Amino acid sequence: MTADGRPHFGDLNPPTRILLAPGPTALPPSVIQALIAPITGHKDPFFLKVMDETANLLRYVYQTGNHTCMSLPGTGGAGMEASLANLIQPGDTAVVCVSGLFGERMANIVRRVGGTPKIVSAPWGKPVDPDDVRKELRNGDVRVIAAVQGETSTGVEQPLDEIGRIAQEHGAMLIVDAVATLGGMRVEPDRWGSAICYSASQKCLGAPPGVSTVTVSDQAMDYIRGRKSEVDCWYLDLDLHDRYWFAEERLYHHTAPVLLVYALREALRLIVAxxxxxRYARHRIHQEALAAGLEAMEFELFADPKYRLPTVLSVCVPEGVNDSRVRSRLLDEFNIEISGGLGEFAGKMWRIGIMGYSATRSNMLTFLSAVEGLMADEGYGSPSGTAVRAANAVYAAHAGEPGLAEPLAFVPAE
Ligand SMILES: Cc1ncc(COP(=O)(O)O)c(C=O)c1O
Structure with a gap:
């Protein structure tokens, strides 16, 4: 405090972290540049053009023919809430695939928007069995099936081809959470026949947190426009967003986070380039190297190997190792951030993001050598250099492949 009572703080001086949690991830320099570009109004012709370009880039990254591809203000949770609130009307039933925290959150939102969730669950570490979804659909009308493609709390991929087929057979609308996967592995809403697929800016896309992205099928947009009851959340009504993004009059709905949309556009442009x-190969190779390094130190990987995500690796903290002490030392001494376990796995699991601009060879090797030293201090030793050697053997096996190239920091001039 100053003498006259005004609050007084020093300059903002954040540390430069190596971000290896499952988001937020490092920002490519040209994305940072976009964040400090001159701001315009949210109805400025320049910004409206940026929105059109962003929609086009999203269509490419989602590999979709859907017209409605847009960003929403708000993090991944806004995409989740919008998807469920727009497709579920009071009294509807939704089958929700739950094998981790984010599936549980979807079921919670279904209840809040007046629906009844029928939960089809799998133990944490495994995906939901499509046959269990099929069984659940035999009893009564189901409006929506909801699933998380990449369950960040466990590092498990939920395959969606079969679940997509089941949704089509039963005339249910499929909602897919691609928050931890879009931009890092194959996301195919058209192939799955999904009604809505959503994601977030701050993970594999490589933009700052603050916006989510959605792609909505034409049939789902028609359904939303024809609902008997109004969408109960005005702010996330997808038809109102669609009219701001695409209608001739560009109907005002909210003051768009202009700089975040610039940043998203730039991040998407880098992905296309x-x-x-x-890009998918890059995520796969670094995950493989990281997994080899951790296994060489005799860590047990958590997720069923058949369904291990290329974008989030979950690993069990060995008995006797102090989870929070090691993660604090990683942050304080090496500037490296990873995440701990959630729910019943708090204190027992680490979750490492292999995402976007953070997914590089130097980040993987720096993390492995740091962990090796810290684990020796915890009395959990492996001969020094074992982990890095194992990871480097993976890199050697992929030598010359395009996925080993560094991620782009900017798009070179044509
Ligand atoms: C699979 C999944 N869905 C939804 C969310 C929520 O996203 P946000 O934290 O950006 O609101 C997350 C966040 O980690 C996630 O991993």
Missing amino acids: EGLET
Whole structure:
């Protein structure tokens, strides 16, 4: 406090972290540049053009023919809430696939918007069995099936082809959470026949947190426009957003987070320039190297190996190792952030993001050598250099592949 009672603080001086939690992730320099570009109004012709371009880029990254591809103000949770609130009317039933925290959150939102969730569950570490979804659909009308493609709380992929087929057979609308996967692995809303697929800016897309992205099928948009009851959440009514993004009159709905949309556009442009296949390969190779390094230190990986996500690796904290002490030392001494376990796995699991601009060879090797030293201090030793050698053996096996190239920091001039 100053003498006259005004609050007084020093300059904002954040540490430069190596962000290896499952979001937020490092920002490419050209995305940071977008954040400090001159701001315009949210109805400025320049910004409206940026929105059009962003919609086009999203269509490409989602690999979809859907017209409605847009960002919403608010983090991934806004995409989740919007999807459920727009497709579920009071009294509707939704089958929710739950094998971790984010599936549980979807079921919670179904209840809040007046629906009844029928939960089809799998133990944490495994995906939901599509046959269990099929069984649940035999009893009565189901409006929506909801599933998380990449369950960040467990590091497990939920395969969606079969669940998509089941939704189509039963005339149910499929909602897919691609928050932890879009931009890091194959996301195919058209192939799955999904009504809505949503994601967030701050994970594999490589933009700052603050906006979510959604793609909505034309049939789902028609359904939303024809609902008997109004969407109970005005702010996330997808038809109102659609009219701001795409209608001729660009109907005012909210003051768009202009700079965040610039940043999203730039992040998407980098993804397109890198190429989806190269980008997916990059995530896969770094995950493989990281997993090899951790296994060389005799860590047990948590997720069923058949369904291990390329974008989030979950690993069990060995008995006797102090989870929070190691993670604090990683942050304080090495500037490395990873995440701990959630729910019943708090204190027992680490979750490491292999995402976007953070998914690089130097980040994986720096993390592995840091952990190796810290684990020795915890009395959990492996011969020094074992983890890095194992990871480097994976890199050597992929030598020359496009996925080993560094992520793009900017798009070179044509
Ligand atoms: C699978 C999944 N869904 C939804 C969310 C919620 O996103 P946000 O934290 O951006 O609101 C997260 C966040 O980690 C997530 O991993």
